[in-house]
Amino acid sequence: MTQESMTNTAESTRSLVIERVFPHPPEKLWRALTESPLLAQWMMNNDFEPVPGHKFQFRADPMPNWNGVVDCEVLIVDPLQRLSYNWGVGGGESGLQWVVLFTLTPAEGGTHVRMEQSGFGPDQQAAYQGAKYGWQKFFGGLERVLGGLD
Amino acid sequence: MKPANANHVFRALADPTRRAIFEELTRQGEQTVHALTRYAGVSQPAVSKHLTVLKRAKLVRHRRAGRETHYRVQPDALAPMVDWLKLYGAFWRDRFDRLETLLERMEP
Numbered sequence: 001m002t003q004e005s006m007t008n009t010a011e012s013t014r015s016l017v018i019e020r021v022f023p024h025p026p027e028k029l030w031r032a033l034t035e036s037p038l039l040a041q042w043m044m045n046n047d048f049e050p051v052p053g054h055k056f057q058f059r060a061d062p063m064p065n066w067n068g069v070v071d072c073e074v075l076i077v078d079p080l081q082r083l084s085y086n087w088g089v090g091g092g093e094s095g096l097q098w099v100v101l102f103t104l105t106p107a108e109g110g111t112h113v114r115m116e117q118s119g120f121g122p123d124q125q126a127a128y129q130g131a132k133y134g135w136q137k138f139f140g141g142l143e144r145v146l147g148g149l150d
Numbered sequence: 151m152k153p154a155n156a157n158h159v160f161r162a163l164a165d166p167t168r169r170a171i172f173e174e175l176t177r178q179g180e181q182t183v184h185a186l187t188r189y190a191g192v193s194q195p196a197v198s199k200h201l202t203v204l205k206r207a208k209l210v211r212h213r214r215a216g217r218e219t220h221y222r223v224q225p226d227a228l229a230p231m232v233d234w235l236k237l238y239g240a241f242w243r244d245r246f247d248r249l250e251t252l253l254e255r256m257e258p
Contacts, residue, residue: 018242024253032252042248115242 016117023110026080033083033102044070050077056085080104087117159230162207167192168200172209172223180222 022029032038034050044058051074058070069089076084087098098117105112163169167190174189175181183201187194201221204210209227213220 016238016242018239018246020246020250022250022253028253028256028258032249032256038252038256042252043245113246115246117238117242 018115019112021107021110021112026104026106026111029104029111029113030080030083034077048072048074050074050083052077075099076101158207159209159228162203162209165200165203167196168204171197171200172204175210175221175223180220182218182220184218186221 032042034048036046036048039046039048044060046058047056048054049056054074056072056074058072060068060070062068071086071088073086074084075086076082082101082103084099084101087100089098101116101118103114103116105114163172171186171190174186181189183194183197186201187197190197190200201210201212204221205212208224210221211224212222
C-alpha cells in the first residue's frame with residue numbers, strides 16, 4: 001500500500017512536498033537514492049556521488065524550454081536518513097535554483113519517503129541556512145495572494 | 151494577453167529587492183514610485199529598473215496620474231508559478247512511481 005500527498009500550492013507554497021510509504025527497508029531506498037546506476041533507472045542519467053560538495057548533473061532528453069540538464073551539488077549525506085542537493089535549471093546567473101531534500105523514516109511495513117523541493121532564487125542558499133529574508137518568508141506572506149487565484 | 155512564462159516570474163522574483171517591492175505591493179495595494187523608493191531604501195532609478203523587470207514578467211501593472219506613476223500587483227500575477235509547481239508535482243509523482251518499480255526489481 002502506498003500513501004501519497006502533495007501540498008496544495010494555494011494553501012502552502014513554501015515548498016513542494018511529495019510523500020509516500022514504500023514497502024521496502026530504508027537500506028534499499030538509500031541505495032536507490034545514492035547509487036548512480038540505480039538512480040539513473042528512476043530519475044535520470046547522472047554522475048551522482050554521495051559526497052557533500054560533489055557537483056553532478058542529471059541529464060534527460062532536451063525539451064522545449066529546457067536543455068534536459070539539471071546542475072546539482074550535494075549538500076547533505078546523512079546515510080539512511082537524509083539526502084539533499086541543489087537543483088539548478090537553466091545554468092548561470094539567470095537560471096533557477098532549488099534545493100531538493102529527501103528524508104527517510106522507518107514506517108510500519110516499509111519506509112516513509114518525503115521529498116521537499118524548496119527555494120528557487122540565487123539567494124536560496126541563504127534561505128536554506130535560515131536567513132531572515134528568504135523564499136520561505138516570501139511564500140509565507142503570499143499565501144493569501146495565491147489563495148485568491150483559484 | 152499571453153501570461154508571462156514561469157521562468158520570467160521566477161527570475162523577476164529571484165532578486166531580494168524586487169521581491170521586497172512586490173511583497174510591499176501585495177501588502178499595501180497600489181503605491182507610487184516615490185513611496186516604493188522610500189520603502190526599498192535604494193535610489194529611485196534603481197526602483198524604476200526593478201519595476202520594469204516586474205512589469206515585463208507581468209507581475210505588476212502601472213498607471214500614470216499627473217506626475218506620479220502608480221504601481222499595483224496583477225491579480226493573477228503568480229499563476230504561472232503555481233502552474234509550474236503543479237508541473238513539478240506531476241514530475242515527482244511520476245519519478246516515485248518509477249522508484250517503486252525499481253525497488254520491486256532490486257535484490258532485497
